[in-house]
Amino acid sequence: MMILQLYLTFLKIGLFGIGGGYVMLSLIEREIIEVQGWLTLAEFVDILAIAEMTPGPISINAATFIGYTTAGFWGSAFATAGVITPSIILVLLVATLLKKFYQNKWVQAAFSGLRPAVISLIAGATIFVARTALIDISSILIALTAFALLVFTRLHPILVLLLSAVAGIFLNIY
Amino acid sequence: MKNNSLLLLFLTFFKIGATTFGGGYAMLPIIKREVVERHEWLSDEEFVDALAVTQSLPGAIAVNSSIFIGHKVRGIVGALIAMFGSVLPSFFVILIIAIFFARFTEYPMVQAAFAGIRPAIAALIAAAVLKVGRPVMKKRLNLLLVALFLLLSQVFSIHPMVIIVLGIAVGLLLFRLKEQPESEVDPQ
Numbered sequence: 001m002m003i004l005q006l007y008l009t010f011l012k013i014g015l016f017g018i019g020g021g022y023v024m025l026s027l028i029e030r031e032i033i034e035v036q037g038w039l040t041l042a043e044f045v046d047i048l049a050i051a052e053m054t055p056g057p058i059s060i061n062a063a064t065f066i067g068y069t070t071a072g073f074w075g076s077a078f079a080t081a082g083v084i085t086p087s088i089i090l091v092l093l094v095a096t097l098l099k100k101f102y103q104n105k106w107v108q109a110a111f112s113g114l115r116p117a118v119i120s121l122i123a124g125a126t127i128f129v130a131r132t133a134l135i136d137i138s139s140i141l142i143a144l145t146a147f148a149l150l151v152f153t154r155l156h157p158i159l160v161l162l163l164s165a166v167a168g169i170f171l172n173i174y
Numbered sequence: 175m176k177n178n179s180l181l182l183l184f185l186t187f188f189k190i191g192a193t194t195f196g197g198g199y200a201m202l203p204i205i206k207r208e209v210v211e212r213h214e215w216l217s218d219e220e221f222v223d224a225l226a227v228t229q230s231l232p233g234a235i236a237v238n239s240s241i242f243i244g245h246k247v248r249g250i251v252g253a254l255i256a257m258f259g260s261v262l263p264s265f266f267v268i269l270i271i272a273i274f275f276a277r278f279t280e281y282p283m284v285q286a287a288f289a290g291i292r293p294a295i296a297a298l299i300a301a302a303v304l305k306v307g308r309p310v311m312k313k314r315l316n317l318l319l320v321a322l323f324l325l326l327s328q329v330f331s332i333h334p335m336v337i338i339v340l341g342i343a344v345g346l347l348l349f350r351l352k353e354q355p356e357s358e359v360d361p362q
Contacts, residue, residue: 084261091228115310124327124334139289157204164294169283
């Protein structure tokens, strides 16, 4: 029963988490801490730190972690399945419809306005993240170097991430 | 050469999922490199449109875009394979952490590495604006719209969903005006 409840709770979180990870966080906080009581606030903060330091979307990280701590392996599998179920259904639905109507002139018109809107949201995210991540000289230095490498060289972005991690270790430990 | 095999689809999104730190936007340069430049599964414009769709729907951008791109390459099976590729790395990493070392974030070495990764994430997102935005912002009208939408979201705190709806409305409106020859508005 616990496993079903985990699945349904995370399904709800996945369904209403429009607008990326940070919207999901407030949903998770309400559903998991206040409604279900599966976590304390301190544990929730731990999960945030772990989610930030591991690959993958925050919603998946949180579902896997909370699922495991409440009901073991199957808990983590079902919680993760729950949070991605709405994505599978809705994205496939829209992708199938779009395949049919992508060349329609009104659909194309809608996309011509959507494109600048999407770029503006990414630009907005840059400002938000830069404000929290660029806190001292070494972080500003790393950000500028990484940006130059990404824009002016053909270095793979994954390699730039690795180099930045090494730079962080050197600047902060040695 | 274009290779559409399911194995390549899985491996590509597994690689993307394993290196996605700092949320959906930071991985855009990685996805674009793999999906547009390397495997040529999508064109520049199709990539921006895929982002527009995946952003407008609930769910994580990384998961949604893997489903959308997988569907484009190999239909429903491709969508599911790409999704598993993008989700499995984070599932297993978190599972291992939950089982063995829930306090791994307290190791000084881990913290120092992330002191380097965090600013790099800001750089990745800034680079995404240039890399994804360049083909779009070639048109002066689009550049103007980007600036306008950015102003609305940053200065007036308009919700991202409202920005998306506004974008659709502006696109339809401009098209409507262009359709009427007597109109004095000249888009582009």
